[in-house]
């Protein structure tokens with residue numbers, strides 16, 4: 001054991017390329033590629049639980065698989081206990097496999113329906129040729145006890161169990177090789193709410209008893225708040241905010257994190273009339289991510305150029321019009337309400353309207369782009385470490401200086 005973080009990922013990138021046949025290549029057809037995880041760096045200390053959150057399809061599960069060595073990164077590295085896993089010998093890789101485990105989202109489908117509970121729990125021991133049959137038998141009983149299932153369950157088959165019992169069996173199987181690091185991939189999202197609480201509390205107890213380290217992948221922020229010490233927020237394959245749970249949840253620094261937290265429905269009668277803010281639009285395709293900050297197509301705090309005075313809703317409306325013109329869609333720019341807009345904004349809209357009415361889309365778009373293009377569209381934000389790791393131009397020194405941010 002070293003004093004290094006148990007897991008350290010540096011610049012982790014995973015690109016999937018759509019295979020093309022030799023014939024397609026001869027025809028000049030290129031394969032498309034998707035960057036599922038892009039330049040992610042994350043460390044997880046021993047005994048810590050980090051929650052990896054984001055919308056479906058943002059790269060969370062791929063990140064978990066990369067950390068476990070189940071997929072090869074396209075670039076970047078993962079070190080376990082200070083040692084790069086890419087440099088492991090066969091024996092070290094075997095030990096690493098025993099030190100790590102994963103619990104999947106779908107408890108029922110993650111268990112082999114032809115095996116008894118005891119066979120499922122003992123399978124990792126059998127595969128690794130560990131212990132005698134009678135030792136495995138007693139280990140299975142011990143693990144059933146740890147996950148609060150009776151020994152009588154050992155002879156049952158998965159179809160005889162409830163969803164919660166299946167997930168307890170999956171957890172027991174994950175513990176069979178006495179791992180130190182477990183990836184929990186949506187561990188309770190397929191379960192009833194009351195069962196979710198039981199499984200989360202079991203995971204918490206097991207962590208304390210067995211000194212486990214978890215990466216909890218979830219889209220459910222209530223799971224994060226009940227289990228995690230730190231949160232890593234992912235958007236389109238990038239980590240955009242990482243920090244301690246309380247700090248990120250109480251004072252999110254990234255507009256996407258704020259939007260995620262705002263969009264959570266709360267089970268309180270006095271919240272019935274609360275308006276829930278929706279994120280604008282759907283998650284863009286990772287095969288063609290937006291330029292600059294990848295969140296700019298949906299961001300409610302898109303940064304206008306410093307020389308124009310404009311409120312956010314007008315600025316977003318103009319951004320939508322620009323996107324529609326760029327996509328070749330028809331727009332009624334002459335109906336745009338410029339009441340209260342500055343002279344610069346009004347003149348740009350009028351000039352673009354004139355060009356559009358004359359059928360010159362390119363000039364109309366160019367006029368709007370020249371006046372309204374945001375730094376968020378053109379430049380990927382750097383990582384800023386104040387107040388914690390966050391990638392957003394709102395936290396850049398220059399922006400904060402200009403806008404007197406706290």
Ligand code: SF4
Pocket residue numbers: 254255256293294295296297299300301302303376381391392393394
């Ligand atoms: S960089 Fe711009 S678009 Fe991205 S989150 Fe920050 S304010 Fe929004």
